[in-house]
Amino acid sequence: MVKILVTGADGQLGSEIRRLANRFQDFHFLFTDINELDLTDQAAVSQFVGQEAPDYIINCAAYTAVDIAEEDTELAALINTKVPALLGKLAQANNIKVIHISTDYVFDGTSFLPYTENDLVNPESIYGKSKLNGEIALLKEAPSAMVIRTSWLYSSHGKNFVKTMVKLGEDRDELRVVADQVGTPTFAGDLAEAILTIISKTKNNVCEWKPGIYHYSNEGVCSWYDFAKAIHELYGINCLVHPIPTEEYPTAAARPPYSVLNKSKIKRIFGVQIPYWRDSLKKCITELKK
Numbered sequence: 646m647v648k649i650l651v652t653g654a655d656g657q658l659g660s661e662i663r664r665l666a667n668r669f670q671d672f673h674f675l676f677t678d679i680n681e682l683d684l685t686d687q688a689a690v691s692q693f694v695g696q697e698a699p700d701y702i703i704n705c706a707a708y709t710a711v712d713i714a715e716e717d718t719e720l721a722a723l724i725n726t727k728v729p730a731l732l733g734k735l736a737q738a739n740n741i742k743v744i745h746i747s748t749d750y751v752f753d754g755t756s757f758l759p760y761t762e763n764d765l766v767n768p769e770s771i772y773g774k775s776k777l778n779g780e781i782a783l784l785k786e787a788p789s790a791m792v793i794r795t796s797w798l799y800s801s802h803g804k805n806f807v808k809t810m811v812k813l814g815e816d817r818d819e820l821r822v823v824a825d826q827v828g829t830p831t832f833a834g835d836l837a838e839a840i841l842t843i844i845s846k847t848k849n850n851v852c853e854w855k856p857g858i859y860h861y862s863n864e865g866v867c868s869w870y871d872f873a874k875a876i877h878e879l880y881g882i883n884c885l886v887h888p889i890p891t892e893e894y895p896t897a898a899a900r901p902p903y904s905v906l907n908k909s910k911i912k913r914i915f916g917v918q919i920p921y922w923r924d925s926l927k928k929c930i931t932e933l934k935k
């Protein structure tokens with residue numbers, strides 16, 4: 646039986662992996678979040694990994710408060726950089742395969758073409774920097790690891806833009822949303838399925854385990870403004886949304902103006918099929934309305 650340790654299992658992505666678990670009957674999952682296993686407690690993590698001896702670690706734990714991170718630099722670095730380094734060290738010593746998640750915010754967004762895994766990184770925010778350093782530290786410790794960068798993650802669970810727009814749209818008559826930051830939303834359920842499919846296919850020798858960096862988001866492209874409009878339309882919320890430039894919505898952390906990810910590599914190597922963002926948004930909104 647394949648044993649998979651999922652960290653940050655109460656977050657958006659972790660919860661979706663939990664939900665899919667029964668579709669992967671030959672996997673035995675160990676779901677942990679901070680209450681079961683505080684990843685900043687090195688001794689506890691070493692002991693847990695030694696004792697449970699998982700075959701895989703899916704690291705869904707992260708510090709994801711982008712604006713607060715600008716002040717809370719140390720905690721962001723601890724969770725987003727030091728933890729992946731520690732997991733990498735343990736993975737390398739114990740022959741564990743790691744899938745770690747990173748972000749489109751490692752890019753500065755000055756490109757006009759979807760970013761490939763080889764494109765130059767240049768994070769503008771503390772969060773983005775801490776995530777980039779986490780990728781580097783993990784791959785240095787465990788060259789056999791995979792890093793999957795994703796973007797604009799949402800689900801019916803937790804804190805995200807979809808739920809914020811539903812709440813604000815119901816409370817207010819008008820909203821202002823930036824229209825000059827362009828990327829791709831990603832339904833956490835789709836990413837969860839892609840991750841488990843990759844583990845399953847590589848385990849069953851359908852594909853080879855190929856270490857390194859991968860990009861995964863839903864298909865298509867939109868601005869946060871387009872995304873907000875789609876959320877309201879699909880939910881049936883009547884709210885006047887105004888498109889605004891970034892200067893009119895000041896935030897502590899800078900976001901990339903363009904962070905569309907090129908997903909050719911993950912599709913080619915693992916035969917992952919990716920839904921269009923609006924189709925997945927529809928699924929999430931159906932869940933939210935239940």
Ligand SMILES: NC(=O)C1=CN([C@@H]2O[C@H](COP(=O)(O)OP(=O)(O)OC[C@H]3O[C@@H](n4cnc5c(N)ncnc54)[C@H](OP(=O)(O)O)[C@@H]3O)[C@@H](O)[C@H]2O)C=CC1
Pocket residue numbers: 652653654655656657658659677678679680682683684685704705706707708709724746747748749776794795796797798799803804
């Ligand atoms: N959210 C997004 O829009 C995007 C996320 N990503 C990346 O995807 C991954 C998954 O993100 P998502 O599911 O949204 O993240 P969430 O913030 O929803 O979940 C992360 C989980 O990790 C937990 N956690 C925090 N600190 C620790 C700790 N010391 N020990 C154990 N667990 C801890 C969090 O707990 P608590 O909530 O109590 O802090 C939370 O439950 C992350 O790597 C993130 O950087 C990439 C692109 C977009």
Ligand SMILES: Cc1cn([C@H]2C[C@H](O)[C@@H](COP(=O)(O)OP(=O)(O)O[C@H]3O[C@@H](C)C(=O)[C@@H](O)[C@H]3O)O2)c(=O)[nH]c1=O
Pocket residue numbers: 709710711748749750795796797798805806809813820821822823826869894896900
């Ligand atoms: C709520 C709100 C936000 N905005 C803007 C602010 C920002 O530029 C953009 C997105 O807002 P948020 O702060 O919700 O999104 P943000 O926290 O930046 O989302 C990011 O999270 C991290 C974890 C990632 O890794 C990224 O991929 C990305 O998903 O929308 C408006 O213009 N109007 C509004 O009413």
Ligand SMILES: [Mg+2]
Pocket residue numbers: 709710711804805
């Ligand atoms: Mg956020």
